[in-house]
Amino acid sequence: MKKGRDFDEREVAVFQRNEITEHHIYKNLSGRVRGVKNRRILSQIADDEMRHYNVWKTYTRRDIAPNRIKVWFFTLVSMLFGFTFGIKLMENGEKRAHFVYSRIPGSFKEVNGIIRDEEEHEQALLTLLDEDRLKYTGSIVLGLNDALVELMGVLAGLTFALQNTRFVALTASITGVAAALSMAASGYLSTKAEPEGKNPLIAALYTGVAYIVTVLLLILPYLIFDDLYLSLGVSFVVAITIIGFFNYYISVARDLPFKGRFLEMVTLSFSVAALSFLAGYVIRFAFGIII
Numbered sequence: 001m002k003k004g005r006d007f008d009e010r011e012v013a014v015f016q017r018n019e020i021t022e023h024h025i026y027k028n029l030s031g032r033v034r035g036v037k038n039r040r041i042l043s044q045i046a047d048d049e050m051r052h053y054n055v056w057k058t059y060t061r062r063d064i065a066p067n068r069i070k071v072w073f074f075t076l077v078s079m080l081f082g083f084t085f086g087i088k089l090m091e092n093g094e095k096r097a098h099f100v101y102s103r104i105p106g107s108f109k110e111v112n113g114i115i116r117d118e119e120e121h122e123q124a125l126l127t128l129l130d131e132d133r134l135k136y137t138g139s140i141v142l143g144l145n146d147a148l149v150e151l152m153g154v155l156a157g158l159t160f161a162l163q164n165t166r167f168v169a170l171t172a173s174i175t176g177v178a179a180a181l182s183m184a185a186s187g188y189l190s191t192k193a194e195p196e197g198k199n200p201l202i203a204a205l206y207t208g209v210a211y212i213v214t215v216l217l218l219i220l221p222y223l224i225f226d227d228l229y230l231s232l233g234v235s236f237v238v239a240i241t242i243i244g245f246f247n248y249y250i251s252v253a254r255d256l257p258f259k260g261r262f263l264e265m266v267t268l269s270f271s272v273a274a275l276s277f278l279a280g281y282v283i284r285f286a287f288g289i290i291i
Contacts, residue, residue: 143210176215184208
């Protein structure tokens, strides 16, 4: 290595590969996002990553291929869950790289410039938060949270009251569809009354779809298994998974804390489920229902 022989060339090669990999990711996304402003910002960041790659190349004195799997993964994640989520997820990895950069000897003078560029990237990314799926996060939360709380309570109560997986699935499905339509209508009216300029129909759609999808996932175990309590247990696991995934998504895309929001939703959903299970027990014996 011509410069900075006191630092491991293999680590520099890793930095170099990361930069060319992220260059290709940003370049891919810049051609897929909507809006001239978004495309311009992503193209600029892609150019910066290429410049960083060339800085590291002066130390390794060789070309390094990008990590094609990483390029494919983050491009796919961005297409499925939104470019803001995909980019923020990748940028979180770059934050960890800053610590490694700080250990590089002073002979690598260009590193400070690279760090400044990375910090500017984070600021630029804040302007990209204009996707519909993030604008309507509140609507998704409304449908998702209400479905989790209500359906887990319904499933727990019906599990003990009806003692039949098919009856539980049928009753919960009817309840879920009716509740989804009701929540969608509520989402439409509440959004229409807000001065934020969001489309009430889109808000209602996000609320309703989030509710229906959650209902289907929670009821599915009752259609697969014959054991009531196994079905209820699997539904609990599904509920925790949904809560975990959604809160992780929001924590990354919105830079919000994960643990507190996750524990709050889990506690609320399972508290309602426990009370409903107890209510089902009481109602079953109070009315002498045997199925």
